[in-house]
Amino acid sequence: MSSSEMRRGRIDTQGQLKSEPLIFERGGPGRIGYALPELDVPEVNVEASWGRDQMRRDLVGFPEVSEVEVVRHFTRLSQSNFGVETGLFPLGSCTMKYNPKVHERLARLQGFAEAHPLMPDQLSQGALELMSRLERALAGITGMAKVSLQPAAGAQGELTGIMMIAAYHAHMGEQRQKVLIPDSAHGTNPASASLCGLEPVQIASNNNGTIDVAALRATADRNTAALMLTNPNTLGLFEEQMEEISRIVHDCGGQIYCDGANLNAILGKTRPGDIGVDVFHINLHKTFTTPHGGGGPGSGPVAVADHLAPFLPRPTVERELSSGRLRLEWERPQSIGRVQAFQGNFAILVRAYAYIRALGADGLRQVAEDAVLNANYLRVRLADHYHLPYPQPCMHEVVFSDRLQNRCDVTAMDICKRLMDYGYHPPTVYFPLVVHGALMIEPTESASRDELDAFAEAMIAIAEEAETDPERVRQAPHSTSIGRLDEARAARRPILRWVPREAEEPATVGA
Amino acid sequence: MMSTNDARGGGKYFSQGPDDRRRMLDRIGVKSVDDLFASIPENLRFCEPLPVEDSLAELDLVRHLQDLAAQNGPAGGALSFLGAGCYPHYVPAHVDALIQRQEFMTSYTPYQPEISQGMLQSIFEFQSLICMLTAMDVCNASMYDGGSGVGEAVLMARRLRKRGGRVLWSEALHPAYREVAMTYATHLDLAFELLPVGSDGRTVLSEIDDDVVAVVLQQPNFFGIIEDLRRAGENLKEAPAKLVVATAEPLAWALAVPAGEVGADIVVGELQSFGNALNYGGPMVGFMACRQEAVRSLPGRLAGQTVDEDGHRGFVLTLATREQHIRREKATSNICTNTALCALATCIYLCSLGRSGLQELARTNVAKGSYARTQVVTDAKLPAVYSGPHFNEFVVRVPEDAEQVVRRCGERGVVPGVALGRFDPERRDQLLICATEVHRRADIDRLAATLAEVCS
Numbered sequence: 001m002s003s004s005e006m007r008r009g010r011i012d013t014q015g016q017l018k019s020e021p022l023i024f025e026r027g028g029p030g031r032i033g034y035a036l037p038e039l040d041v042p043e044v045n046v047e048a049s050w051g052r053d054q055m056r057r058d059l060v061g062f063p064e065v066s067e068v069e070v071v072r073h074f075t076r077l078s079q080s081n082f083g084v085e086t087g088l089f090p091l092g093s094c095t096m097k098y099n100p101k102v103h104e105r106l107a108r109l110q111g112f113a114e115a116h117p118l119m120p121d122q123l124s125q126g127a128l129e130l131m132s133r134l135e136r137a138l139a140g141i142t143g144m145a146k147v148s149l150q151p152a153a154g155a156q157g158e159l160t161g162i163m164m165i166a167a168y169h170a171h172m173g174e175q176r177q178k179v180l181i182p183d184s185a186h187g188t189n190p191a192s193a194s195l196c197g198l199e200p201v202q203i204a205s206n207n208n209g210t211i212d213v214a215a216l217r218a219t220a221d222r223n224t225a226a227l228m229l230t231n232p233n234t235l236g237l238f239e240e241q242m243e244e245i246s247r248i249v250h251d252c253g254g255q256i257y258c259d260g261a262n263l264n265a266i267l268g269k270t271r272p273g274d275i276g277v278d279v280f281h282i283n284l285h286k287t288f289t290t291p292h293g294g295g296g297p298g299s300g301p302v303a304v305a306d307h308l309a310p311f312l313p314r315p316t317v318e319r320e321l322s323s324g325r326l327r328l329e330w331e332r333p334q335s336i337g338r339v340q341a342f343q344g345n346f347a348i349l350v351r352a353y354a355y356i357r358a359l360g361a362d363g364l365r366q367v368a369e370d371a372v373l374n375a376n377y378l379r380v381r382l383a384d385h386y387h388l389p390y391p392q393p394c395m396h397e398v399v400f401s402d403r404l405q406n407r408c409d410v411t412a413m414d415i416c417k418r419l420m421d422y423g424y425h426p427p428t429v430y431f432p433l434v435v436h437g438a439l440m441i442e443p444t445e446s447a448s449r450d451e452l453d454a455f456a457e458a459m460i461a462i463a464e465e466a467e468t469d470p471e472r473v474r475q476a477p478h479s480t481s482i483g484r485l486d487e488a489r490a491a492r493r494p495i496l497r498w499v500p501r502e503a504e505e506p507a508t509v510g511a
Numbered sequence: 512m513m514s515t516n517d518a519r520g521g522g523k524y525f526s527q528g529p530d531d532r533r534r535m536l537d538r539i540g541v542k543s544v545d546d547l548f549a550s551i552p553e554n555l556r557f558c559e560p561l562p563v564e565d566s567l568a569e570l571d572l573v574r575h576l577q578d579l580a581a582q583n584g585p586a587g588g589a590l591s592f593l594g595a596g597c598y599p600h601y602v603p604a605h606v607d608a609l610i611q612r613q614e615f616m617t618s619y620t621p622y623q624p625e626i627s628q629g630m631l632q633s634i635f636e637f638q639s640l641i642c643m644l645t646a647m648d649v650c651n652a653s654m655y656d657g658g659s660g661v662g663e664a665v666l667m668a669r670r671l672r673k674r675g676g677r678v679l680w681s682e683a684l685h686p687a688y689r690e691v692a693m694t695y696a697t698h699l700d701l702a703f704e705l706l707p708v709g710s711d712g713r714t715v716l717s718e719i720d721d722d723v724v725a726v727v728l729q730q731p732n733f734f735g736i737i738e739d740l741r742r743a744g745e746n747l748k749e750a751p752a753k754l755v756v757a758t759a760e761p762l763a764w765a766l767a768v769p770a771g772e773v774g775a776d777i778v779v780g781e782l783q784s785f786g787n788a789l790n791y792g793g794p795m796v797g798f799m800a801c802r803q804e805a806v807r808s809l810p811g812r813l814a815g816q817t818v819d820e821d822g823h824r825g826f827v828l829t830l831a832t833r834e835q836h837i838r839r840e841k842a843t844s845n846i847c848t849n850t851a852l853c854a855l856a857t858c859i860y861l862c863s864l865g866r867s868g869l870q871e872l873a874r875t876n877v878a879k880g881s882y883a884r885t886q887v888v889t890d891a892k893l894p895a896v897y898s899g900p901h902f903n904e905f906v907v908r909v910p911e912d913a914e915q916v917v918r919r920c921g922e923r924g925v926v927p928g929v930a931l932g933r934f935d936p937e938r939r940d941q942l943l944i945c946a947t948e949v950h951r952r953a954d955i956d957r958l959a960a961t962l963a964e965v966c967s
Contacts (some may be wrong), residue, residue, distance in 0.1 A: 023636050023862050033863035034603060036871055039880035040952040047768055050737055050900040056768050063864040067605055074609045074633065074855075081629030086616035091619055099522060099617050102569055107790075108607075111580030116593040117792025118929050119584050120921060124580030127791045134565070140562035152655035152793065153848040154611065163697065190840035195666075197698030200840045238550040241932050258567075270763075275555045281804050285848070293629040293852030295620035295652070295795035295812065313694075329926050337694030338927060341658030341687040342598055342792025354576060355521075360566025363521035376547055377535045379900055393539075393547055420626055427617070434870045449527035449535055462767045480625040480690075483819040489828040490817035494806065496649050497639040498574075 005096050019481060020076045027065035034067075061500030075145040080481045088447055090378075092397045092428035092440025093186070093234060095286035100358070102289075103351040112331050112350055117342035121327040127346060128326035131317050134353040135301075141356075141364065142260075142280050143273025144303035148312045150344040154261065157281030157300025158192035158228075163336045164279060164311040165226045165255045165302065166196055167396040171311075171334065174253070176225035182211050182307045184234045184432040189259060198225055203432050209235045209390040217248050228348050231272070232262045234432040235390055236375065236397035236442075245277025255279065255308075262446065264286040265372055265396035268365030278305045288352035299348040310334040314316070315343070370445035371396040374452060378441055381456040389435050396444070402437035411464040412437040412472050417484065418465070418476035422458035516743050520566045520815040523844070554955050564714060582730030583791075584926065590885070590954055591926040594904045594945025595733070595739045596657065596685050598784045598913075599794055600872075603951055606786050606859045610852055620812075624827045630851065631826035633919070634814040637858040644764050644803055644861075645778040646771025647800035651811030653827075653854035654797030657781030661688040661727065661757050663810050663844055664799060668725035668753040671776070675700025676724040679752075681714040682707055683732035685759055686934040712736035712897025712906075716808040723752040730770065731763045734902025734943065736897055737765065744773030760784055763902040765873035776803050786860030796853040807833060810844030863939050875948045876903040883946035883955045891962035896941060904945045912967055919965045927962055 047055055065073070082089070084479070089096035094468045107113070115127055128479060135147040151157040154311045163180065179193040190200035206212040210233060220227070227249045231239045239245060249256050258277040264287045273278045284300035292298075304312065314335040315328035328413050359367065372395050379388070379398040386400040402412040416426030416439070428440040443452060465473050477483065516522035516529075527535075532544070542549060547781075548556075549655035567575055580586055591599070610616060614629060621627030636651045641650040654660045663822060665678055678696075680689060682705045693703060706714050712734050725748060726887060730738050740756065747754045756770035758780035770778050782796040783789075802807050805831065815829035833836050834844075864872060887893055893907040909916045913930035921925045933937035946955055 018596070020632065024639065024640075027865075032865055032868050033605075034865070034868040034872075036868070036875060036948065039875055039878055041753065041878050044666060044874070044878045044881045046877050049877070050526040050767070054737060054768055054900070055739060056764075056772075059643065059765060059866045061868060062640070063862045063871065064865045064867070067603070067863060070859060071605050071609065073862075074615075074859055075612070076556075077628065077629035078609075078612045078614035080626070081614040082623075083613040083615070085613040086905055089619070094619055096617075096619060096676075099613075100524065102573065104878060106573065106576045106613055109577060109580035109586075110786075111586030113598070113788040113790055114585035114927075115583045115791040116595050116789050118595055119591070119926060120917060121591075123584030123587075123589060123921065123926065124791070126579040126586070128928060129582065130576075137563045143557070152659070152795075152850075155848070156655060156659065166698070168649050187836040187839045191838075191844070195695075195844065210938035214546070220944055228659070240552060241549055242555060243552065252612075266551070269557060270555050271557050287907050291852070292619050293850075294615055294618045294627075294850035294855065295851030297655075297853055298848040299794075299849040301753065307555055313609070313878050316903055324743045336697070338687065338690050339694060341656055341685065341691060341791065341795070345793035346791035347788075348794055350576070354572060356563060357567045358524070358569070358572055359521035360519075361560035361563050362762050363524075364561055364563065365674055365887060366522075366525060370532075372547050373527070373539075373544055376539050393550065394548070395547075411601075413895075414615075416626065417621070420623070425626065426623055426738055440865040445525055445527075449531040451526070462611070465935070477625050482628055482823060482825045483623050483821060484723060485819050485825045485827050486817045487827050487829065488813040490827050494813075494829060495816040496806070496813055496829075497642045500643070503668055 003307040014255065020073065022498055023063050023065065023073055024075060026069055027063050029064055031064045031066045032361065033065055033070045057463040087423050088443065088451055089425040090427045090441045091425060093261055095442060095444055096291050097444040098446040099289050100355065103354050103393045106354050107347045107350045112347065115311060124325060126374065128317055130353055131349060133328055134349055135317065135355045136397065138282060138301055138303055142303045143271030144280055145306040146312065147301055147303045149349055150302045150313045150338065150340050151300040151302055152340055152345050153296065154281055154283040154299040154300040155188040155301045157190060157405065158188055158259065159195055160228065160302050160313060160339055161257050161279040161281055162192050162196045162198065164308050165257065166198065167311045167336050168308055169225055176223055178214065178223050179225055180227045181221060182229060184434045185228065185230060186234060186261065189228045209237050210239050211245060213244055216245060218249050220252045220254060222252055222323065224252055226255045226257050228257045228259065229260040230262060232265050232395040235399050236394040237390060238395060242275050254343055257334060261286060262396065265368055268361065269368050273305065279346040284348055284352040288355050290348045290351045297345055297348060299345040301451050311336050312504040313338045367445050374443040374445060374447050377452055378443060378456060382459055385460050397440055397442035399435055400439045401435050405463065405466040406437065408466045408470045410470050412439050414473045414476060415439065415462055418462050418473045419458060420477040421479045424455060424458060518732045519636060521566050522619055522821065548890045554831060561793050588925055589926055590957065592928050592946060592958055593926055595929045596687065596941055597758055597789055597821050598945065599789060599947055599949045600784050601862060602786055602788060606856055606863065609859055616852060621828060622803050625696060628825060632854050633813050635784045635816065635826050637854050638814060639796055640858060640861045641800060644769065645800050646760065646769035647801040649809060650798055650800040651809055651813055653849040654799060654811050656795035656797045657757065657759050658688045658691035660797035660799055661694040661778040664755050665692050665725060666775045667670060667810065668755060669699060669701060671753055671805055672724045676722045678703050678725050678727065679706050679723055680727035681732060682731060683714055683736065684727055684729045684757060685732055690756060699827060705754040710897065711899035713738050715901050716743060719747060719750040719752050721751055723750065725755050726752040727757060730758055730767060731760055731902040734897055734906050735901040736899045737767055737902060740770055740775045748774060757777060760902060762873050762876060765869040766926050779806065782857045786856035794850050794853050796850050796857055801872055806830065809833065812849055820900060855859055872948060879903060879946040879948060879950055881943060881959065886955055886959035887944065887962060889967055890959040893962060893966060904943060906941050906943050909940050914940055914941060915963055918944055920961050923961050925958060927958055
């Protein structure tokens with residue numbers, strides 16, 4: 001049976017329809033999924049109060065559906081989505097570990113969920129206490145001096161960090177334009193540098209996959225604002241020459257920014273602040289297991305060395321020595337400003353804090369140990385079947401390439417689609433760019449040995465299929481609700497919204 | 512070695528038993544896990560326990576967090592009339608239940624569309640709803656918040672105009688949004704100028720010459736006033752400046768003429784009001800919408816419709832060449848994550864209220880805001896500062912320092928509003944009050960009585 005034949009019925013073995021119409025294609029006039037109490041204050045004639053020419057006539061195209069229809073619609077949509085609890089999710093660089101359920105309960109405590117960010121400080125002591133303790137914990141974990149919890153995501157943390165470095169150099173009376181970035185870096189690194197008006201300069205990796213120190217030494221000069229590095233890097237390898245790297249950059253007056261995406265590998269083993277890093281951002285949605293949410297929200301706290309603390313976003317959380325009370329400190333004359341309208345993603349901070357408290361020092365170290373153990377176990381189990389560009393022991397993630405499978409015209413993309421048929425979310429593919437046809441596998445510490453064995457066996461089976469039945473791999477996935485989608489067409493003729501049939505009529509009166 | 516994992520110290524979050532670890536180490540060919548960290552030079556290793564607080568087993572963890580939550584006003588029953596960019600609206604239980612489905616909550620960005628159609632389709636539905644609400648052609652899949660959204664909108668306006676110059680923005684554009692935008696634009700060739708509001712609370716538009724890159728208004732504005740967007744659109748029709756309309760309280764758009772109808776180039780802002788709790792200010796739900804011709808300059812992710820090999824409709828992330836993972840330093844923005852789960856809550860909420868419910872809720876908010884204004888003006892004898900039509904917020908003048916008024920009301924269990932002196936020292940005697948459907952008549956009466964007592 002071909003793929004399309006299997007999918008043609010579009011009914012699975014539970015008798016469920018696998019494709020779900022748009023919500024706009026459901027419902028009917030007069031249906032509603034919401035109940036408002038009776039109005040207990042005088043009604044206002046809005047048309048008279050605002051003037052008719054300020055009014056819209058209707059919400060053309062908005063659904064009219066009952067609560068039942070809403071719940072069934074989104075429940076069915078969820079069933080064609082793969083989450084961390086569905087199965088192993090070895091997406092390199094994303095740290096898809098288990099998200100504890102208790103965090104959902106804690107984030108929804110009334111005192112947190114109903115707290116308004118502009119409450120007077122004396123009514124926010126619980127929130128400020130949590131933020132203060134989380135800052136202290138993150139400072140201790142990273143070996144840095146001070147932390148801001150304001151940035152809403154890793155990329156925003158990077159932007160904040162680079163802005164602080166630029167402000168620092170300006171404060172020192174220097175104009176430095178260049179940001180040195182390894183060719184293995186995540187795309188947000190050069191994008192963040194550009195957003196600050198600085199010029200990204202690429203530094204090559206050496207044959208071991210780490211920064212070419214000679215190239216760095218030749219490039220770093222008095223125009224270098226910063227080096228942005230990731231450690232361990234995006235190949236899962238520790239930058240062993242960190243001491244020399246730090247010396248080179250600091251000797252010419254530059255600052256070291258470290259992307260904390262791979263913190264999971266080094267918890268309790270080494271601390272960026274101890275090894276030369278001046279600014280470090282943390283992805284709470286990676287290392288500290290706040291849920292990925294299908295693409296967000298994340299949280300990207302930024303941790304700095306003492307000399308950069310004056311430039312942190314405002315407000316900061318400070319404790320009054322006399323009373324012990326906490327307050328938001330707005331008087332920060334050298335602050336770069338703010339990157340969020342309020343204090344950061346507080347509900348996400350609650351989850352990260354709860355996680356750190358649940359683990360403690362021993363648990364945090366165990367995270368790194370199991371994460372690294374798991375990745376190395378997959379490295380040795382798969383090394384005979386997939387090309388390993390860097391054969392040395394890895395840290396929490398291992399990067400293979402599709403070179404061997406290319407001989408049968410099977411690519412990394414094909415392999416990852418075929419893995420879906422085996423019940424896995426694929427690893428990261430085609431990143432980092434320094435490896436052609438990269439497959440980046442990060443099992444995290446959440447995986448058990450038997451889960452890893454099953455995953456390895458699936459990967460080995462696919463490697464065999466690539467040789468014996470490559471077409472089956474190239475045509476994958478076969479068992480998902482939809483086949484490979486025409487991405488070229490989506491970009492060529494973008495359809496980015498549903499359009500109601502009534503859209504020809506103006507939505508306002510008096511237009 | 513222990514025979515079972517110690518369930519304290521988060522032991523229940525690890526899936527390897529001691530025997531598993533030993534067998535894996537054997538298979539790898541090392542004696543201990545420390546050998547796997549050999550790549551960290553000895554002098555760079557951290558050899559003490561991390562300086563963090565003692566671990567707590569789940570029962571103790573819950574108690575500890577409950578203690579912290581209890582130290583916040585809402586837990587103690589404080590009645591709050593705070594708005595100013597973060598609005599208390601009732602979130603139906605089914606919205607919160609649906610976003611906790613692990614398939615949504617724990618999933619990753621839908622880069623593998625075959626196993627992410629749930630998220631992709633709901634993003635497409637979200638984009639569609641916001642386009643309809645704002646009367647714009649394209650909306651992205653969400654951004655961090657309204658503040659960073661306005662920052663990115665200013666950057667986008669500059670890109671579209673292909674030149675630097677002046678940005679004219681209303682003093683009734685949320686002060687925090689302005690501060691974030693200035694942080695984002697620090698190194699750019701843009702000068703920011705404030706447009707004042709009149710006695711009706713609406714922005715006074717001046718001459719818009721060719722040097723103006725963008726004009727930024729907010730609807731409803733920071734003082735709760737409904738701006739005359741139709742007139743603003745008329746004024747700007749001939750000008751090359753981009754009209755950017757921001758919103759912090761999009762519920763008003765269920766009733767007010769949408770900016771896309773009157774000539775806005777970019778609509779941006781905050782959707783927290785739709786389906787998301789206050790959460791002490793985060794996570795929020797930013798968004799940006801634009802015209803079809805500007806889509807390649809739009810930051811953020813976009814879900815697009817396409818077909819699979821059998822011609823069945825499906826959805827993918829598209830136009831990725833704008834984004835950091837493809838274009839790197841030439842990307843329209845560095846944005847990577849969005850606020851997908853919060854945007855999903857917004858989508859579900861809007862679907863649930865639907866065509867009639869959203870308008871009914873908006874009318875209820877007008878009624879509550881209006882009743883609150885009347886009661887505060889007549890009972891507490893505090894004059895309203897602006898005369899124009901307003902949504903669910905309004906500004907009153909208090910006899911002295913509004914911070915003191917807030918403090919004294921706080922002693923009586925009421926947080927009456929935002930003292931505006933924190934944003935502008937000239938407004939030290941002004942209080943911004945918000946009343947929504949969550950405030951009962953008796954709550955509003957209590958607000959007025961408390962203010963009357965405190966301000967007499």
